[in-house]
Structures are given as structure tokens and as C-alpha cells.
Amino acid sequence: MASHSSASIARAGGNPFLRIVGAISTLAGWVSAAMIVSAVAITCQMIFVRFALNKSTVWQTEAVIYLVIAATLIGLAYVQRLRGHVNVDLIPLALPMRARRVLCIFTLSLSIAMVGTMLWYGYEFWHFAWERGWKSDTVWGVRLWIPYLSLPVGLGLFALQLIADLVAVITGVDNPFGLEDI
Amino acid sequence: TDLRLSHQWSDNDVRHKVAKIVADEVAAADVDLDIRIFPTQSLFKAREQYTPLSRGQLDMTVLPLSYAGGQQPAYNLTLMPGLVKNHDHAARLNESPFMDAIEEKMAGDDVMVLVHGYLAGGFAGKDECITSPADVEGKQMRAAGKAFEQMLAGAGASIASMASSEIYNAMQTGVLDAANTSSSSFVSYRIYEQVACYTPASDYALWFMYQPLLMNKSTFEGLSEDQQAALLAGAEKAQDFYLEEAKKEDAESRRVFEEAGVEIAEMTEEDFNNWRDLARKTSYQAFVDETPDGETLLDLALSVE
Amino acid sequence: MDPLLLGALVAISSILVLFSGVSVALGLLIVSAGFLIIFDGMRSLELMPEILFGKLDNFALLSIPMFIIMGSSIASTRAGADLYEALERWLTRVPGGLVVANLGACALFAAMSGSSPATCAAIGKMGIPEMRKRGYPDGVAAGSIAAGGTLGILIPPSVTMIVYGIATETSIGRLFLAGVVPGLLLVVLFMAWSLYSTWKSGNAQVLSAGSYTWRERFEILPRVLPFLAIIVGVLYAMYGGVATPSETAAVGALLCLLIAMIIYRLWNPRDLWVVLRDSTRESVMILFIVAAAGVFSYMLSSLFITQSIAEWIGTLDVNRWVLMGAVNVFLLIAGFFLPPVAVILMAAPILLPIITTAGFDPIWFAVVLTINMEIGLISPPVGLNLYVINGIAPDISLKTILVGSLPFVACMILAIVLLCLFPGLATWLPNLVMGVAL
Ligand code: NA
Ligand code: NA
Numbered sequence A: 001m002a003s004h005s006s007a008s009i010a011r012a013g014g015n016p017f018l019r020i021v022g023a024i025s026t027l028a029g030w031v032s033a034a035m036i037v038s039a040v041a042i043t044c045q046m047i048f049v050r051f052a053l054n055k056s057t058v059w060q061t062e063a064v065i066y067l068v069i070a071a072t073l074i075g076l077a078y079v080q081r082l083r084g085h086v087n088v089d090l091i092p093l094a095l096p097m098r099a100r101r102v103l104c105i106f107t108l109s110l111s112i113a114m115v116g117t118m119l120w121y122g123y124e125f126w127h128f129a130w131e132r133g134w135k136s137d138t139v140w141g142v143r144l145w146i147p148y149l150s151l152p153v154g155l156g157l158f159a160l161q162l163i164a165d166l167v168a169v170i171t172g173v174d175n176p177f178g179l180e181d182i
Numbered sequence B: 001t002d003l004r005l006s007h008q009w010s011d012n013d014v015r016h017k018v019a020k021i022v023a024d025e026v027a028a029a030d031v032d033l034d035i036r037i038f039p040t041q042s043l044f045k046a047r048e049q050y051t052p053l054s055r056g057q058l059d060m061t062v063l064p065l066s067y068a069g070g071q072q073p074a075y076n077l078t079l080m081p082g083l084v085k086n087h088d089h090a091a092r093l094n095e096s097p098f099m100d101a102i103e104e105k106m107a108g109d110d111v112m113v114l115v116h117g118y119l120a121g122g123f124a125g126k127d128e129c130i131t132s133p134a135d136v137e138g139k140q141m142r143a144a145g146k147a148f149e150q151m152l153a154g155a156g157a158s159i160a161s162m163a164s165s166e167i168y169n170a171m172q173t174g175v176l177d178a179a180n181t182s183s184s185s186f187v188s189y190r191i192y193e194q195v196a197c198y199t200p201a202s203d204y205a206l207w208f209m210y211q212p213l214l215m216n217k218s219t220f221e222g223l224s225e226d227q228q229a230a231l232l233a234g235a236e237k238a239q240d241f242y243l244e245e246a247k248k249e250d251a252e253s254r255r256v257f258e259e260a261g262v263e264i265a266e267m268t269e270e271d272f273n274n275w276r277d278l279a280r281k282t283s284y285q286a287f288v289d290e291t292p293d294g295e296t297l298l299d300l301a302l303s304v305e
Numbered sequence C: 001m002d003p004l005l006l007g008a009l010v011a012i013s014s015i016l017v018l019f020s021g022v023s024v025a026l027g028l029l030i031v032s033a034g035f036l037i038i039f040d041g042m043r044s045l046e047l048m049p050e051i052l053f054g055k056l057d058n059f060a061l062l063s064i065p066m067f068i069i070m071g072s073s074i075a076s077t078r079a080g081a082d083l084y085e086a087l088e089r090w091l092t093r094v095p096g097g098l099v100v101a102n103l104g105a106c107a108l109f110a111a112m113s114g115s116s117p118a119t120c121a122a123i124g125k126m127g128i129p130e131m132r133k134r135g136y137p138d139g140v141a142a143g144s145i146a147a148g149g150t151l152g153i154l155i156p157p158s159v160t161m162i163v164y165g166i167a168t169e170t171s172i173g174r175l176f177l178a179g180v181v182p183g184l185l186l187v188v189l190f191m192a193w194s195l196y197s198t199w200k201s202g203n204a205q206v207l208s209a210g211s212y213t214w215r216e217r218f219e220i221l222p223r224v225l226p227f228l229a230i231i232v233g234v235l236y237a238m239y240g241g242v243a244t245p246s247e248t249a250a251v252g253a254l255l256c257l258l259i260a261m262i263i264y265r266l267w268n269p270r271d272l273w274v275v276l277r278d279s280t281r282e283s284v285m286i287l288f289i290v291a292a293a294g295v296f297s298y299m300l301s302s303l304f305i306t307q308s309i310a311e312w313i314g315t316l317d318v319n320r321w322v323l324m325g326a327v328n329v330f331l332l333i334a335g336f337f338l339p340p341v342a343v344i345l346m347a348a349p350i351l352l353p354i355i356t357t358a359g360f361d362p363i364w365f366a367v368v369l370t371i372n373m374e375i376g377l378i379s380p381p382v383g384l385n386l387y388v389i390n391g392i393a394p395d396i397s398l399k400t401i402l403v404g405s406l407p408f409v410a411c412m413i414l415a416i417v418l419l420c421l422f423p424g425l426a427t428w429l430p431n432l433v434m435g436v437a438l
Helices: A018-049 A062-079 A092-094 A095-133 A150-170 B014-031 B049-054 B071-077 B087-092 B097-108 B145-155 B164-173 B185-190 B215-220 B226-260 B269-290 B295-303 C003-019 C024-040 C042-056 C059-074 C081-091 C095-111 C116-133 C138-154 C161-169 C170-176 C180-200 C215-218 C221-239 C245-262 C269-302 C305-316 C320-337 C340-357 C362-377 C383-394 C398-421 C423-436
Strands: B002-006 B034-038 B059-062 B111-115 B116-126 B140-142 B179-182 B197-199 B205-210 B212-217
Touching: A018 A095, A018 A150, A018 B197, A018 C024, A018 C059, A018 C269, A062 A092, A062 A150, A062 C042, A062 C059, A062 C269, A062 C423, A092 A095, A095 A150, A095 B197, A095 C024, A095 C042, A095 C059, A150 B034, A150 B049, A150 B145, A150 C042, B014 B034, B014 B059, B014 B226, B014 C269, B034 B145, B049 B111, B049 B212, B049 C042, B049 C116, B059 C269, B071 B145, B071 B205, B071 B269, B071 C215, B087 B097, B087 B116, B087 B226, B097 B295, B111 B215, B111 B226, B116 B185, B140 B164, B140 B295, B145 B269, B164 B179, B179 B185, B179 B205, B179 B295, B185 B226, B197 B226, B212 B215, B269 B295, C003 C024, C003 C138, C003 C305, C024 C042, C024 C059, C024 C269, C024 C340, C059 C081, C059 C095, C059 C116, C059 C245, C059 C269, C081 C095, C081 C116, C081 C215, C095 C116, C095 C180, C116 C383, C138 C161, C138 C180, C138 C215, C138 C362, C138 C398, C161 C170, C161 C320, C161 C340, C161 C362, C170 C180, C170 C221, C170 C245, C170 C423, C180 C362, C180 C423, C221 C245, C221 C423, C269 C305, C269 C340, C305 C340, C320 C340, C320 C362, C320 C398, C340 C362, C362 C398, C362 C423, C383 C398, C398 C423
Parallel strands: B002 B034, B002 B059, B140 B179
Antiparallel strands: B059 B212, B111 B212, B116 B179, B116 B197, B116 B205
């Protein structure tokens, strides 16, 4: 079975680094959940304003879109901590413990490199929008660096949690792929 | 050399045909230049084409320029109510100092125009005809473009923002009372099934959108002289085609709506002037307020006869 | 390099990377980055965050977390148990009535939840222990709930239909309606099989549900009212001119949260947080796959692989039903390994032109595709519903669950065959309500 049971969560042991990163990711998870709830509330407010009051809805659609994007990006780290990103662990399960550990260190390193690259270019993209003063082409005209900020922040937190997971596997605090020993 | 051209429309849309003409002409010129077209947003989403274009990650695109109005506020003038009166007037605008000023802005983003072109659009009402500002008061409307939203709000309409693909549903369930979009969208989304009255673009039309074929400037300058000449020759041919087809689309949309039994309304000169007066107070004013040299640009546009 | 050869290379690399145990979304990003660097140059990496952001920049995606909240807030109350109990009290005389009641409850719950795991959990928490207590074999108890739970993505609302609608630019309202009749068809097939197998086992007498008085039967009915209120409220908002389908999801989420809090007294902040945490986890997981699959499809399109495959299939000149058969086998295999959302986003841009060229209706195809994905949900190695059952009843072995769900898989395949014979099963309702499509 793959790692998707709701009970599983990244272990931190007594390692202060792992505990701090875990706490940051949890905080990010709260922020992400709060953003989703705000999106629900704003959408309902928009329907009310339009249907009951017959007034214009200028900013709601856009705000909701940006909230959902930010909830996704900022929630990545927390979901990683909860082992909520689905994977196929057919091969890891079939491997003996030693090989499984090596494979896990490899895939985690690759993931960190990937997220790190995205973080770098995501930061550049955010900076570009900030420097040039880009706005969205709507009546609301939101300054785009604000929603784009979720790219470097979300990817940065995600990278941090992935690094913590790598440290946990290397130091033996957590099992590779979060799988129990056979 | 391979060039990539991205746009948001299907193969039978006039804007695809414009791109295709350029691609075919360039291929026929046999100058070692190949344009690969990515239609229907298959590479980039509609509103996400300008940034890669200006950074040289995309070579060419057919783009409603106002989509990039958040990056260059001046572009908002290319979708301004009442600024263009008809297709021949649009053609004169393309050759004017106003367009030179817009092209200067593009050059700053490393972007240049290959083919100029405007497409027009109209209004459709679920129960009533929309011709004058008084007709939209108290209605839930969807408008194509920021400046139109500002003008319609000024006339007392409520604005609901949604994609043109959602208009059909929203009209059917009654979320919307009226909508404004391009002639081709009205036809392709079969809005005629949902409305009682259609006001197409004709002698007087409010809604004109500038949708040129753009190219990254550095990429163009990096081509050989033969290749540049072939591109420009293809572009010239495409531009003539574009103007003719743009005129035909308005007539075609009128025919389709008429055949579907929808009432056709005409906008009079008086209606047009009323709208324009309203736009001066709303959209033009907002434009001037948010654009550094907005006043000058607006005067340049208005001075084209 | 020839785009078709390149496509084969991408397929092989994707399988290798995804089987390494890396998460599906990151795996898709890694494969995309690799091919973009090699064939489009380093500079294309610059674009990746922008494309990732852009793929999420879509109002319709809002409905994914909303429909998930609907399911998980109700699932955390005893509403699922009420529903199941009500159905049970009315089905006492039917042999195998308990399984039938469970399947009916799954179907009703599916009409409120956009995701399958939530449906599975809501009914299974009560249904599985009860069925085992009354002597149903473990396989039947687990298999029926696993399969019944998959209805969550076929009976509207449905997260996968939303994703399909976005990927193919088809009307989400129409897609939702298309799932109704096939969903009911599957319920009937599932129930028919359950009744038949109970009858055949010779335990029909034993396996009828307990006996209830008429008073007990009527007493429980008011407890089903909140469900009806939610379903009617959502339907009214969606088809009654209050809101567009994407906006309706928020109304549903709010209604479900309010009903959970007011009627079922879900007041405790800790309990509320569990609902939010589970919804956030599932939504972020799905939305990240949506974004990553978007980058993947950019890569396929940029390297001209999508276009070449469609062109190549077009030149093959095979019978359209052979083509449909091949497409189904492909979807089934993909569904074994990947979550539905990933399959839809990766396959839709390639398959849709092929399907429409061969004269199939994209709305009808969405239903066929969804049933294929349902099979994937109850098959290893990535069968999300299996984890849910495993969480509810850890002592039932994976093998027992799998063998128990096999007959239901057969029902789903039968449903696909029926849909091929009678496409109207999917297209009739949307055409009736929303007019005939182009
Ligand atoms: Na559902
Ligand atoms: Na599976």
C-alpha cells in the first residue's frame, strides 16, 4: 500500500531542526486552510451581492482565484509533512531496507533540486512583476507581485520541509518513504 | 530556423487564418524559416502569452493587446469604447501617430507588430435590445474588457465578470441579462439561442478590439534579410485579408442571429454619441488617471479622422 | 528527433520516475524539466513557475476544494450513519438488504461529495462494521463500500468532471448532468449483483436486515432531511439562475459546514480543524497535480508530441470501436497507477482530438473515462479508496478487499459496454436540460 493513510505524519524525534521545520509547515497549513475558507466566504458574498442586491462584483472572482492558488502553493509544505502527496510505492515496498533508504535519499534529493530550481525562477518572476509594477488587466487592477509572492514563499517552505524529510531519513529519525519496517 | 507562434483560437477562426497566411508565405519563400503554429491555447494560455513573448521565450503570437494592459497601461486604449467607429476608421488608426506611440511602448518590451487588425463586436440582451445607455440600467451584464465594464457600470448596469465561454450558461439560467463580446464569440458560443435581441456592429459600433500578430523584436532582428523580407511580405498579404474578413464577420453574425429568429437592433448616431459622452466621464477618465502620458495618447487617438 | 519517438521516450521516463516512489506531482515536474532542458534549452526552465501559476489561475478550480469540503464536513458527522440507517430500516425485507442499503447510501452521499475517498469513508465507517457483525463476508462488506464510494466522482458534483471540463473546455454543468444516469445505472448493477450473490450464497434468510416497526421506520426520516436540503439547495443554485456551476460549489460547502455545525453540533474547534485539515490535504494534493500536469502538458505540446500522436492516430485508419477499445485499455492501465486527476490532465489533450475526430461525443467520453478512473480507485497500487477501507477496517487484508471488489469492477466494465451500445445513457439528460450540444 502507498503512503496515504491519514495517521501517518513526518517524524521529528528530538531533532530541533526537524521540529522547527515541522512547526513552520503546520503554520503554513493553517494559513492555507484559512485561505480556502476565505475563498468560500468571498464566493458566497459575491453570489449574494449579485443575486440578492443586483450589484456589481468587481474584485471577488479575482480574489478567490488568487486565494486558491496561494492556498495550494503555501499548503505544499504542510501536505508534504502529512505525507499527503500521492506516490506509487510499488518498487520501494519491494526493495530491501538498505536499497529502499538509498532510493529514498535519491528521490528526495531530486525533489529538492526540482523545487529549488522552481523556487529560484519563481523568485525571479515575482521580482520582475514587482520591479515593473505589473497589475492585472481588470477594473480591480491588483498589483501582481502580491499574488505572485505565493510562488517563492510556498516553494521555499516546501523545499524546507523536503530538506527536513531528507535529514530525517539520513539520521534515521524517520523511515524512508514513511513506510513501516517489514 | 524554427519559430513558434501561439494563439488562443481554433483552426477555423480568422485569426488562425491570418497566422497561417504568414506561415505559408514564409514557407513558400523558401528562406529556411519555419513557423509552427500552436492554436487553442495549446502552448500558453491566452493571457499568459505577452510575458514570454517579450522575454523571447515565445517568438510570435496573435493577441488582443489589451490583455497586456496591466503591464503597459497605454494598451488599454486599444479596447476603448467609441474610439473606433468602423473598420475603415480602424485601418486609418493603424497608420496613425497614435499607433506609432503604441508601437514605441511595445518596442520597450522588445515586441513589434507584423500584422495590424481590429475585430468588432456588439451587444445581446436576454429580453430587451441594448442600444443606448438607458437600456442597461439595473441589468446584470458581462462586458469584454475593463473599459467597457467601467462605462456600463457608469450607465447603471451591474457587472459580473466571467469568461466568454460562460455567457451561454449564465444567460440560460438567468445569472446574466445582457452581454457584450466580439461578433465571432457571439456566434461560436451560440448566444443566439439564449437572447431576444442582438445589436451587431454596423455603421456605428462601440466595441473594437485591436488584435495584432506580434513578434519578439530581437528574434526578428536576428533573422537574415531574406527571412525578414519574407516575413514582412507575408504579413502585408495577411493584413489585407484580416481587414476584409473582419468586415465579413459582423455581417455573418447578423445573418446567424437573424436566421435564429433573434430581433436585430441598430445603434443610431445619437446612441453612439451618448455612449461616447458616458465613456469620456468613466473609462476615458479612468484611463487618463492611471496612465502617465494618458492624456496625450488619448488625444492622439481621438485626432484620427 | 521524431516527435513520436520522443513521445515514447517521455512515456518510458515518466514510468521510471513515477515508480521510483517520488510523489506524482513532483515526478511530473521532474520529467518535464528534464525534457525541456534537453530539447528546448535551459531557458525554458525560467518559464516553469509562471506556467505552474498559470495552470492554477482558473476560477473553476475553486470548486475542487469546495466540493471536497462538502463531503468531508458531512462525513465527520453522524449524517452518513443516519442516511445508512434510514435506508436499512426500509429495506428489512430484502435479502441482502444491508448491502443494498449501503450502496444506496453511497449513491446519495456521492450526490453531495465531489470526491470518492470522502464518500467511501462517510458510509464505510458505519456500514462495514455493521455488515460484518451481521455475517456478511469481509470481501462483500469491504468490496461493496470501496466500489460504492467510487460513485463520488461519477454522480455530480465531481472533482474529476471539473478537471475534465477545464482541460477540454466542455461545459461543467453539462458534464455533471451526464454522470447522473450512468451513476444510477451503476448503482442498480451493484445492487443487482449484491442481491444475486446473497441469494446464491444460500444465506438469504440470515442476511436480511434486522426487523423494525413502522414507527421506527418513520421516526428516522427527518434525519435524512438535511441531505435533501443540501442536494436541493445546490441544484437550485446551479440550474436556477443563482450562480454558475463553479460558484455553486461554495454554496454547497457553506451549506454543508453550517448543517454540520448546527444540526450535528460540530462546534468543537478541534473537530472543525480535522475537517479543514483533511479537506486542505486532499485539495492541495489534487491542485498540485493539476498544476504539475499542466507543466507536463506544456512540455508535450512544446516538443510537438501531443500534436504528432493525434496526427499519427488519425492516419491509422482503424475501426472507431477498435480505437475506443484501445483508449479504454490505455485509460484502465493508467488508472491503475495514477490518481484520476493526473490521468485526465495528461490524457485529455492527447485523446480528445482523436476521440472527436472518430465521431465520439466529448461529454459521453467523459463518462466512459470517469468509470475507467473509478476502476483505478479500487485497484492497486494507487487505489485511493483502498486506503480508506484499510483505515476503517485494518484487519481486512488487501487481498480480501480486492477479491471482494472484483465483481463490482465487472459491473463497471459492463456499464462501459452499455454506454457504448447506448450513448444516450450519458447524453440524454444534459441534452434534455440544457439543449442539444453542437
Ligand atoms: Na459526487
Ligand atoms: Na489504482
